Amino acid sequence: MASLKIPTLRTPSHSLSSKLSLRSAFSANFPNSARFSRSQPQRGRVLIITSAASSSSSNKPTVLVAEKLGEAGLTLLKEFADVDCSYNLSPKELRSKISLCDALIVRSGTKVNRAVFESSGGRLKVVGRAGVGIDNVDLAAATEHGCLVVNAPTANTVAAAEHGIALLAAMARNVAQADASIKAGKWQRNKYVGVSLVGKTLAVLGFGKVGSEVARRAKGLGMHVIAHDPYAPAERACAIGVELVSFDEAIGTADFISMHMPLIPATSKMFNDETFAKMKKGVRIVNVARGGVVDEEALVRALDAGIVAQAALDVFSEEPPKQDNKLVQHEMVTVTPHLGASTMEAQEGVAIEIAEAVVGALKGELAATAVNAPMVPAEVLLELKPYVILAEKLGRLAVQLVAGGSGVKTVKVSYASSRPNLDTRLLRAMITKGIIEPISDVYVNLVNADYTAKQRGVRITEEHIHLDGSHEIPLEFIKVQIADVKSKFASATSKSGEIKVEGRVKDGIPHLTKVGSFRVDVSLEGSIILCRQVDQPGMIGKVGSILGQENVNVSFMSVGRVAPRKHAVMAIGVDDQPRKESLKRIGEVPAIEEFVFLKL
Numbered sequence: 001m002a003s004l005k006i007p008t009l010r011t012p013s014h015s016l017s018s019k020l021s022l023r024s025a026f027s028a029n030f031p032n033s034a035r036f037s038r039s040q041p042q043r044g045r046v047l048i049i050t051s052a053a054s055s056s057s058s059n060k061p062t063v064l065v066a067e068k069l070g071e072a073g074l075t076l077l078k079e080f081a082d083v084d085c086s087y088n089l090s091p092k093e094l095r096s097k098i099s100l101c102d103a104l105i106v107r108s109g110t111k112v113n114r115a116v117f118e119s120s121g122g123r124l125k126v127v128g129r130a131g132v133g134i135d136n137v138d139l140a141a142a143t144e145h146g147c148l149v150v151n152a153p154t155a156n157t158v159a160a161a162e163h164g165i166a167l168l169a170a171m172a173r174n175v176a177q178a179d180a181s182i183k184a185g186k187w188q189r190n191k192y193v194g195v196s197l198v199g200k201t202l203a204v205l206g207f208g209k210v211g212s213e214v215a216r217r218a219k220g221l222g223m224h225v226i227a228h229d230p231y232a233p234a235e236r237a238c239a240i241g242v243e244l245v246s247f248d249e250a251i252g253t254a255d256f257i258s259m260h261m262p263l264i265p266a267t268s269k270m271f272n273d274e275t276f277a278k279m280k281k282g283v284r285i286v287n288v289a290r291g292g293v294v295d296e297e298a299l300v301r302a303l304d305a306g307i308v309a310q311a312a313l314d315v316f317s318e319e320p321p322k323q324d325n326k327l328v329q330h331e332m333v334t335v336t337p338h339l340g341a342s343t344m345e346a347q348e349g350v351a352i353e354i355a356e357a358v359v360g361a362l363k364g365e366l367a368a369t370a371v372n373a374p375m376v377p378a379e380v381l382l383e384l385k386p387y388v389i390l391a392e393k394l395g396r397l398a399v400q401l402v403a404g405g406s407g408v409k410t411v412k413v414s415y416a417s418s419r420p421n422l423d424t425r426l427l428r429a430m431i432t433k434g435i436i437e438p439i440s441d442v443y444v445n446l447v448n449a450d451y452t453a454k455q456r457g458v459r460i461t462e463e464h465i466h467l468d469g470s471h472e473i474p475l476e477f478i479k480v481q482i483a484d485v486k487s488k489f490a491s492a493t494s495k496s497g498e499i500k501v502e503g504r505v506k507d508g509i510p511h512l513t514k515v516g517s518f519r520v521d522v523s524l525e526g527s528i529i530l531c532r533q534v535d536q537p538g539m540i541g542k543v544g545s546i547l548g549q550e551n552v553n554v555s556f557m558s559v560g561r562v563a564p565r566k567h568a569v570m571a572i573g574v575d576d577q578p579r580k581e582s583l584k585r586i587g588e589v590p591a592i593e594e595f596v597f598l599k600l
């Protein structure tokens with residue numbers, strides 16, 4: 001990918017000649033972000049937002065690995081970063097270490113809560129969850145702090161499914177209880193008569209990756225498998241001979257229930273007194289999802305009442321559970337200490353998957369496993385690249401046209417495109433970045449753009465202007481309008497009172513094509529001077545010669561007018577920032593009625 005000139009707004013010392021990769025369009029003005037290698041995005045990845053500064057003497061980012069990770073993953077991490085493997089940290093120790101880390105890798109045993117993000121002092125840029133469930137990471141806090149969260153969603157699927165099946169069979173045949181009994185010197189063949197699986201109905205709740213693998217295996221055991229999942233496509237279920245049914249039907253007809261949904265507010269304690277009451281008497285339950293999806297006290301009651309005949313649990317609402325936990329001690333319950341993902345193969349796979357995702361994110365790429373940021377495939381991103389830059393620059397221009405003191409609250413963005421399904425999340429994030437960064441000290445990226453806008457009371461609405469014609473070009477133009485504000489350059493205000501700028505991409509370069517009602521054409525590569533003047537001969541020459549005398553290189557000039565000899569807007573692209581004096585001299589040219597200098 002070619003490097004692009006992306007001048008920064010708040011650090012003039014980052015001169016126009018500084019060439020940054022596209023990644024920087026997503027990053028804040030972090031002086032030493034250049035320490036990350038400029039590797040190219042790979043297929044299936046998107047670029048994003050990393051910006052943390054490392055104070056490590058090796059000038060490499062620092063990755064804190066807070067729970068045991070497979071060797072292959074550690075090796076990958078060490079090629080790129082300083083790796084600190086500190087297992088079993090107390091919450092206090094984690095908080096005190098985190099401000100020295102650019103990335104943190106955890107499994108399910110570490111609570112990455114708001115206090116962790118707050119203690120990071122803005123340095124923590126990536127949290128890698130070496131596994132699937134991200135309920136131990138405070139995603140809202142991560143997003144608010146602009147910290148990307150990635151997980152490793154595929155490498156432990158089979159391990160979790162196999163453990164589910166292992167618990168199902170072990171429970172049905174009392175393997176754990178019989179094992180304990182024989183080790184205690186007993187021989188209780190009559191006590192541990194089990195139940196058969198073949199021909200029984202298994203309800204898989206949560207028909208995602210693990211759930212569908214469990215279903216596939218259960219069918220191989222001769223079970224009748226039904227599933228409930230509000231979001232699963234019926235075709236996927238159909239393909240493996242599973243019928244998707246309602247929640248009540250699933251729990252009301254099943255002999256066995258296996259849980260595979262994430263722990264989210266909607267699933268928290270979804271198995272409670274009320275739902276247990278709807279189950280078939282004598283049902284058997286397996287949970288390798290999360291302890292929190294079950295009201296554990298209600299499960300004890302259901303077991304004692306004989307509604308639930310047996311349960312096999314790998315997960316608990318509190319881990320490790322207390323020694324006297326009634327479920328753990330219950331005779332009809334088989335337990336394992338959260339072993340679903342714990343096979344040698346899965347742990348090596350997970351370690352590689354998370355190490356690649358974290359390294360990619362630190363390099364400015366985003367693995368396709370981002371949990372709190374939109375995922376945009378690399379192909380799409382590459383195509384949108386110039387439009388992404390256009391979006392940020394239009395945001396920056398529009399906000400600089402707002403007169404001081406008028407707070408920006410209402411922004412409308414219009415995308416004119418012939419593509420019906422244009423993905424605008426990236427563009428919206430960059431417009432937000434362009435609008436908010438010049439007027440605040442927060443840095444905005446793809447992770448926190450929407451949050452930051454909301455936080456600052458900036459309402460961004462989007463409109464898709466459908467154009468006919470070929471779908472070849474993703475976007476004809478982008479229009480940014482800021483309503484309910486005064487402008488420091490009155491000509492930028494449209495008839496309906498909004499500040500309006502419009503731009504399009506020409507030959508791969510973003511151009512400003514409209515200011516208010518005036519058509520202009522200036523490439524968005526340097527900074528811009530906009531002047532409103534009475535249209536008359538010699539104006540370009542006059543302004544051009546002032547800039548020439550000041551040694552300011554002009555890259556582009558265009559004049560947009562309403563009619564000959566009436567008002568016109570001259571847009572002048574300049575490579576360098578003119579001195580205040582030079583701008584004053586431009587303002588003193590008699591035909592010039594107003595002017596503004598805009599940094600890009």
Ligand SMILES: NC(=O)C1=CN([C@@H]2O[C@H](COP(=O)(O)OP(=O)(O)OC[C@H]3O[C@@H](n4cnc5c(N)ncnc54)[C@H](O)[C@@H]3O)[C@@H](O)[C@H]2O)C=CC1
Pocket residue numbers: 132133134153156157160205206207208209210211228229230231232260261262263266267288289290314315338339340341342
């Ligand atoms: N015990 C262990 O060591 C392991 C536990 N897990 C747990 O298993 C869960 C599932 O993992 P995957 O299958 O990889 O995730 P997944 O995201 O592929 O599947 C989760 C499924 O649950 C469904 N779902 C969401 N809300 C639901 C609801 N209210 N009712 C029914 N279904 C609902 C989703 O639509 C999705 O299809 C993870 O979130 C994790 O908590 C995963 C791996 C290992």
Ligand SMILES: O=C(O)C(=O)COP(=O)(O)O
Pocket residue numbers: 107108109130131132133134156338339340341342
């Ligand atoms: O991947 C998951 O969601 C798991 O529950 C596995 O957790 P672990 O990484 O073994 O602590």
